[in-house]
Amino acid sequence: MNMRNTLSIAVLALLASAATTAQTAPAKAKIDANGDGVITKAEAAAFPKLAQRFDQLDVNKDGKLSADERRAMHPRNGRDGARMHEARATLFADADANKDGRLSRDEFIVEHSARAAEREQQRAQRAGEAGKQKPARPQPTEAERQQHIGAMFDRMDANKDGTVTKAEFDAFKPKPRGDGQPPAKPAPVK
Known part of the structure; x- marks a missing residue:
């Protein structure tokens, strides 16, 4: 038998083995067993970690985990999803200066800018405490920052x-950015 035939037989054997394994491998269990869009306590019982946290995650105590409650259980950006949900709720409440349940463009820009300035000050303070210089990165102008926040x-x-x-605020998914900063000033075109 030549090398080409041996290689062909080996590849066919490998493919047959993979196909057999794929057919016999158990299907991944689906948490929402009946596909109704919510997870009941009975469905969660098949998943020990979820069952253990079910009552904590069931915020409205209706015996089901809704899509919003499920989103809150996933970590985001190294934070617990519930903490992120709470932080966003606080942001909305703080930004709604006239307490009408809606954010105007000005309310959002003012609150977002204030929080960005506070975060920047905290970063500088942490860098100073660690004996490091604040990392040099191009800072957008106030007009550019407000334009970015307005676009958001x-x-x-x-x-x-x-x-x-x-x-609308809860449904919004910000575009992911590596450093959480608005786009830097583009280099001048020559």
Whole structure:
């Protein structure tokens, strides 16, 4: 037998083995067994870690985990999902200066800018305490920062009525950025 035939037989044997394994491997269990979009306590019972946290995650205590409650159980950016949900709720409440349940563009820009300045000050303080210089990175101008925040508001305003409701705010998924900063000033074109 020549080398080509031996190689062909080996490849066929490997493919047959993989196909057999794929057919006999157990299917991954689905948490939402009946596919109704919610997870009941009975469905969670098949998953020990979820069953253990079920009552904690079932915020409205209706015996089911809704899509919002399930999103809150996943870690995001190294934070617990529930903490992130709580932080976003606080951001909305703090930004809603007139307490009408809607954010105007100005309310959002003012609150977002204040929080960004606070985060920047905390970063500088931590760097100073660690004996390090604040990392040099190009800082956008205030106008550029407000433009970026305004664009975020526009993406949040799903019905384009000039205000953001709590539902629109909760549904919004910010574009991921590596450093959490607005885009740096582009280099001048020559």
